[in-house]
Amino acid sequence: MQYSDKILNTPSSFIRNILKVTGEPDVISFAGGLPNPISFPTEKLREAINNSIDVHGTKLFQYSTTQGYLPLREFIAAKYKKTHGLDIHPDEVFITTGSQQALELIGKVLINKGDGIIMEAPGYLGAIQAFTLAEPNFYSVTLEEDGLNIAELEQQLQKPNVKFIYTVPNFHNPTGITYSAEKREAIYEVVKKYDVALIEDDPYGELRFRGETLPYIGGGRLENSILLGSFSKTVTPGMRLGWIVTKNKELLDHIETAKQATDLHTNIFSQYVIYEYLANNEYKEHVDNIINLYRIQSDAMLDAMARHFPPTVKYTKPDGGMFIWVTLQEGVSALEVFHAAMEVKVAFVPGDPFYTHPENVNTLRLNYTNSTPEVIEEGIRRLGAILHAYAPAEKVNA
Amino acid sequence: MQYSDKILNTPSSFIRNILKVTGEPDVISFAGGLPNPISFPTEKLREAINNSIDVHGTKLFQYSTTQGYLPLREFIAAKYKKTHGLDIHPDEVFITTGSQQALELIGKVLINKGDGIIMEAPGYLGAIQAFTLAEPNFYSVTLEEDGLNIAELEQQLQKPNVKFIYTVPNFHNPTGITYSAEKREAIYEVVKKYDVALIEDDPYGELRFRGETLPYIGGGRLENSILLGSFSKTVTPGMRLGWIVTKNKELLDHIETAKQATDLHTNIFSQYVIYEYLANNEYKEHVDNIINLYRIQSDAMLDAMARHFPPTVKYTKPDGGMFIWVTLQEGVSALEVFHAAMEVKVAFVPGDPFYTHPENVNTLRLNYTNSTPEVIEEGIRRLGAILHAYAPAEKVNA
Numbered sequence: 001m002q003y004s005d006k007i008l009n010t011p012s013s014f015i016r017n018i019l020k021v022t023g024e025p026d027v028i029s030f031a032g033g034l035p036n037p038i039s040f041p042t043e044k045l046r047e048a049i050n051n052s053i054d055v056h057g058t059k060l061f062q063y064s065t066t067q068g069y070l071p072l073r074e075f076i077a078a079k080y081k082k083t084h085g086l087d088i089h090p091d092e093v094f095i096t097t098g099s100q101q102a103l104e105l106i107g108k109v110l111i112n113k114g115d116g117i118i119m120e121a122p123g124y125l126g127a128i129q130a131f132t133l134a135e136p137n138f139y140s141v142t143l144e145e146d147g148l149n150i151a152e153l154e155q156q157l158q159k160p161n162v163k164f165i166y167t168v169p170n171f172h173n174p175t176g177i178t179y180s181a182e183k184r185e186a187i188y189e190v191v192k193k194y195d196v197a198l199i200e201d202d203p204y205g206e207l208r209f210r211g212e213t214l215p216y217i218g219g220g221r222l223e224n225s226i227l228l229g230s231f232s233k234t235v236t237p238g239m240r241l242g243w244i245v246t247k248n249k250e251l252l253d254h255i256e257t258a259k260q261a262t263d264l265h266t267n268i269f270s271q272y273v274i275y276e277y278l279a280n281n282e283y284k285e286h287v288d289n290i291i292n293l294y295r296i297q298s299d300a301m302l303d304a305m306a307r308h309f310p311p312t313v314k315y316t317k318p319d320g321g322m323f324i325w326v327t328l329q330e331g332v333s334a335l336e337v338f339h340a341a342m343e344v345k346v347a348f349v350p351g352d353p354f355y356t357h358p359e360n361v362n363t364l365r366l367n368y369t370n371s372t373p374e375v376i377e378e379g380i381r382r383l384g385a386i387l388h389a390y391a392p393a394e395k396v397n398a
Numbered sequence: 399m400q401y402s403d404k405i406l407n408t409p410s411s412f413i414r415n416i417l418k419v420t421g422e423p424d425v426i427s428f429a430g431g432l433p434n435p436i437s438f439p440t441e442k443l444r445e446a447i448n449n450s451i452d453v454h455g456t457k458l459f460q461y462s463t464t465q466g467y468l469p470l471r472e473f474i475a476a477k478y479k480k481t482h483g484l485d486i487h488p489d490e491v492f493i494t495t496g497s498q499q500a501l502e503l504i505g506k507v508l509i510n511k512g513d514g515i516i517m518e519a520p521g522y523l524g525a526i527q528a529f530t531l532a533e534p535n536f537y538s539v540t541l542e543e544d545g546l547n548i549a550e551l552e553q554q555l556q557k558p559n560v561k562f563i564y565t566v567p568n569f570h571n572p573t574g575i576t577y578s579a580e581k582r583e584a585i586y587e588v589v590k591k592y593d594v595a596l597i598e599d600d601p602y603g604e605l606r607f608r609g610e611t612l613p614y615i616g617g618g619r620l621e622n623s624i625l626l627g628s629f630s631k632t633v634t635p636g637m638r639l640g641w642i643v644t645k646n647k648e649l650l651d652h653i654e655t656a657k658q659a660t661d662l663h664t665n666i667f668s669q670y671v672i673y674e675y676l677a678n679n680e681y682k683e684h685v686d687n688i689i690n691l692y693r694i695q696s697d698a699m700l701d702a703m704a705r706h707f708p709p710t711v712k713y714t715k716p717d718g719g720m721f722i723w724v725t726l727q728e729g730v731s732a733l734e735v736f737h738a739a740m741e742v743k744v745a746f747v748p749g750d751p752f753y754t755h756p757e758n759v760n761t762l763r764l765n766y767t768n769s770t771p772e773v774i775e776e777g778i779r780r781l782g783a784i785l786h787a788y789a790p791a792e793k794v795n796a
Contacts (some may be wrong), residue, residue: 037456058435
């Protein structure tokens with residue numbers, strides 16, 4: 001058999017592959033990006049399921065519409081009004097099989113082979129995978145502590161056939177950074193001059209444990225704004241429910257055709273159930289509980305890093321979300337450190353898969369949402385000992 | 399915005415679009431392809447859900463593996479042993495978001511722009527849509543009453559870069575025909591000489607109300623055999639669970655990468671629940687009930703057609719599944735008849751969307767699974783009156 005170029009060029013998920021290695025019970029894993037299962041509203045979802053079956057019966061089990069369940073789309077539209085003051089019509093909301101599918105559909109609908117996509121460097125590896133299937137040229141823009149580098153963005157927008165810019169403006173995966181209000185404004189001023197779409201992927205935006213919600217970069221004001229959202233980090237990832245919001249009707253029509261051809265429609269049972277859950281529970285209270293949990297875990301990790309890491313190692317201090325990004329000294333291979341850390345049963349994700357043109361980088365991602373503060377302390381202590389071995393001699397004693 | 403060539407070339411589902419027109423409650427619709435909702439084991443599924451939550455708790459709601467839930471894959475493997483005597487290893491089973499996704503993944507993994515796909519004419523429109531996204535050249539082979547025309551198949555296999563042949567050998571959509579044992583053997587003898595995959599898509603195979611189960615064409619003996627299956631027609635379509643079976647490990651590895659990039663994994667909640675349902679209920683008894691229901695409906699439609707249709711109109715007599723295929727006299731436009739039938743509130747699907755190079759054909763598809771025998775009688779009576787108007791004068795009085 002001969003396989004397609006696009007699949008031969010698509011990286012298989014480094015994370016999913018290393019999770020196979022790091023999955024043993026005695027490994028302390030900061031590698032995954034999983035929500036903490038104690039945050040799942042299991043009994044409330046059971047109630048929602050039983051109520052939905054009582055009320056809607058066989059409708060939960062039949063084929064359904066490609067666009068998604070209307071009451072759920074209405075709920076999502078109303079949520080944007082509440083959180084960001086945006087006027088979104090339910091018909092501008094499109095339900096997807098997780099927001100991973102949203103990425104893949106957008107790539108399919110907008111990208112001809114060789115068209116340009118502007119990506120954050122580093123950026124979300126699931127997006128790199130999804131877009132690669134459409135065989136684009138990736139143009140990288142350095143992600144700084146407050147968002148994209150503006151000069152580089154301007155420069156990359158000159159490249160031929162750039163179709164969209166992909167960003168994760170809140171509690172970024174993998175870095176944990178949040179775009180500043182000023183940087184958002186600056187990006188908007190640049191992007192509005194071009195006929196490109198701006199994707200703001202926001203799976204973590206509700207999980208803010210410090211500071212105030214910031215306005216979207218393009219959402220609500222840019223003609224080709226695309227907002228992505230998900231219930232994976234706030235209710236359940238297992239049910240695979242995400243969504244796309246855009247006011248570009250032609251784009252949504254094409255996405256509907258792509259979705260029909262891809263999986264007909266999103267699991268309708270799950271759409272009824274999540275809506276029923278959202279309609280009958282204090283969603284904000286539930287999210288606040290997750291935030292409190294993750295704040296404690298994040299603080300525990302940052303505190304342990306301050307004590308155990310050599311001072312030459314730099315890292316971000318997230319205001320929300322699930323990740324901390326670590327920059328080792330220039331020249332240190334995070335992949336090499338990964339193997340050394342696995343010897344002492346600690347796992348993380350080396351930085352390479354987060355770049356569209358990976359080299360042997362000195363950066364790595366830590367996740368704190370799936371370990372208790374005690375386990376975090378122990379894991380960071382072990383990792384710190386490894387990092388000291390890679391730090392320059394004069395700094396070890398600092 | 400400029401959209402991709404592949405999406406501009408992908409037909410949006412004619413059926414889904416006409417369902418919007420035909421959805422009004424006073425329309426008698428033979429247009430859809432929906433299972434009868436009275437066949438859904440709603441209360442048994444509720445039990446399975448509650449038991450699954452009791453036993454597995456948060457695992458139903460967390461991220462999961464791309465390949466699919468192992469006990470479900472084991473169940474599917476064992477089912478092939480029971481029904482067809484095939485030795486399938488659970489690792490040769492891959493769970494997809496409905497079998498529509500299986501089609502799309504296979505197109506992605508095997509097709510470069512311009513590669514060849516051999517399709518039945520007429521063939522399943524969802525497959526035409528899914529494969530179109532990979533920008534292939536379609537090569538048609540006439541579907542006869544007992545399967546593909548062998549001479550045409552041989553001829554099309556000479557075309558450049560043909561990657562696979564797509565078939566629905568049992569109770570075919572849209573025609574309702576079943577490939578004969580002899581034709582299966584003849585196709586096998588041809589295909590085994592070529593380095594191509596043979597897809598046997600079999601969503602309806604269990605719904606046989608006449609005759610014996612036939613062996614697959616390539617399943618169990620062809621190196622690049624791909625079998626597709628689904629729980630959509632036997633348990634629930636709303637939960638979107640299908641699967642791929644192949645012994646080609648490299649192909650499955652690429653499918654896994656494509657699936658990761660497309661939607662990470664299939665809804666794990668639904669996988670637990672369907673497995674729990676299958677493990678604790680008499681699946682065969684349940685399927686037998688569906689078969690009995692559809693046999694009655696099929697008989698009612700064929701009986702009404704014999705009485706109400708002009709004798710110049712030909713149609714298939716399915717041994718299972720959900721569809722009857724009608725061939726009007728040469729020169730009659732099924733699309734024109736569709737509009738006339740909608741005037742008297744009867745809907746069906748004109749043949750055009752089932753061809754890769756549609757012209758104004760004289761064929762149409764009727765579905766019988768979603769109407770009672772009384773409604774079928776009334777709908778076919780109205781449709782018969784229309785068809786008489788299109789029949790030649792001498793035949794109207796026959």
